[in-house]
Amino acid sequence: MELIRGLHNLRDKHRGCVATIGNFDGVHRGHQKVLDQVKRKALELGLPSTVIIFEPQPREFFAGSEAPPRVTRFDEKVRLLREQGIDRILCLTFNARLRRMSAQAFVDELLLKGLHVRHFVVGDDFRFGCDRAGDYTMLELAGRQHGFSVEHTHTFLIDQQRVSSTWVRETLMRGDFDLAERLLGRPYTVTGRVLHGQKLGRQLGVPTANVRMHRFRCPLQGVYCVWARVAGQQVPSICNVGIRPTVNGRLPVLEVHLFDVNQSLYGRLMQVEFLHFLRPEKRFSDLDALKSQIHQDIELARAWFSENQPAQPISGN
CATH class of the missing domain: 3.40.50.620 (HUPs)
Structure with a gap:
């Protein structure tokens, strides 16, 4: 093409x-x-x-x-x-x-x-x-x-x-990924390169892969259960999409914590498939409160995967 x-x-x-x-x-x-x-x-x-x-x-x-x-x-x-x-x-x-x-x-x-x-x-x-x-x-x-x-x-x-981009967008914003898949004819994904960030997740004991967003404003905002497909793996993961208000962020960021993966992914192409909405993004009083919430989110996400989406490796990028 x-x-x-x-x-x-x-x-x-x-x-x-x-x-x-x-x-x-x-x-x-x-x-x-x-x-x-x-x-x-x-x-x-x-x-x-x-x-x-x-x-x-x-x-x-x-x-x-x-x-x-x-x-x-x-x-x-x-x-x-x-x-x-x-x-x-x-x-x-x-x-x-x-x-x-x-x-x-x-x-x-x-x-x-x-x-x-x-x-x-x-x-x-x-x-x-x-x-x-x-x-x-x-x-x-x-x-x-x-x-x-x-x-x-x-x-x-x-x-x-009538199927339209507006209907798809509204469906995604509601977190209805089953209907979004019907409208799109495929699961909803965002793909981008993993780039270096502020290393805040690593400081909090939860390393994340930051996916390059450029000027893209995603219709999603909050914390989600996702598949992360990268380096030949499909990994159950948790993802935050937003501006990170607790650390005074301004630009939208897509951050993914891959469960039980400990390897450098910088420069890799990652595809993030959204599966389940956990909670909206919000500002916390300090980093300790944010860290506590992140670990709660991870526990909820692991439980959701255990009940709904058993992980299976697939060929990837």
């Missing part, structure tokens, strides 16, 4: 494709239905499948820190789209210039000149261009004029409700 960053990196070889566009946050089962439409038409026409996404996502551009947290990080989204069998991803930087692009320029510069789209899959409520002036009807008219077809996306329902 090829990742193309920006219109300026499109080349002649990228012209002629079947495309769709959106945030694809989470690459959930509704998204997968759309991707299936794209892939089927691409196979029929003998053309590559292309997914157009934005970075940052438009709501993040407009709302900044008030935008809702993402379901998946950018690199995980790319990995999931690759696993869905998409040939190309075109990532457009959503900035003031793109925000000002007219609907006509969107058609001319992106769909025609940039990609030479032969078939375009979008929702019938899809709006595009400055002030959302473009719509499905405009796309159909442009398609008739310039030789490309337009198709509605197929709505995917679970329990008579």
Whole structure:
């Protein structure tokens, strides 16, 4: 799969494709239905499948820190789209210039000149261009004029409700990981490199692996039972996601304590699969109180694994 960053990196070889566009946050089962439409038409026409996404996502551009947290990080989204069998991803930087692009320029510069789209899959409520002036009807008219077809996306329902990134996000925030797995078509995970932290966990007698979050705001916050998959192992673990208010933390951190593992994991790629919510994150009066709570959390997590999830080693990273 090829990742193309920006219109300026499109080349002649990228012209002629079947495309769709959106945030694809989470690459959930509704998204997968759309991707299936794209892939089927691409196979029929003998053309590559292309997914157009934005970075940052438009709501993040407009709302900044008030935008809702993402379901998946950018690199995980790319990995999931690759696993869905998409040939190309075109990532457009959503900035003031793109925000000002007219609907006509969107058609001319992106769909025609940039990609030479032969078939375009979008929702019938899809709006595009400055002030959302473009719509499905405009796309159909442009398609008739310039030789490309337009198709509605197929709505995917679970329990008579349309699957959406918002529903996935709300489900995760409630800690309902069984429903989240139904919506996503897979367990909810966060993947990242283990990096050096403040070594606070080690000082408290509970060493942790800190997973690099970059700018990702996870929809979860609190303490969870998780699988940690790293260095060829799947290990029952406990995880804290949050800002660590007891030590005046400001940036979100994902910290994992792997049960009965005593080895350096720095630089390793770790996948964290969330299984069960234990408690919300909170501020403690001092480090001794925090240490006491952490050991209570570990006891509860071990008991939960003993009753629910017997550990079995698997192949890992």
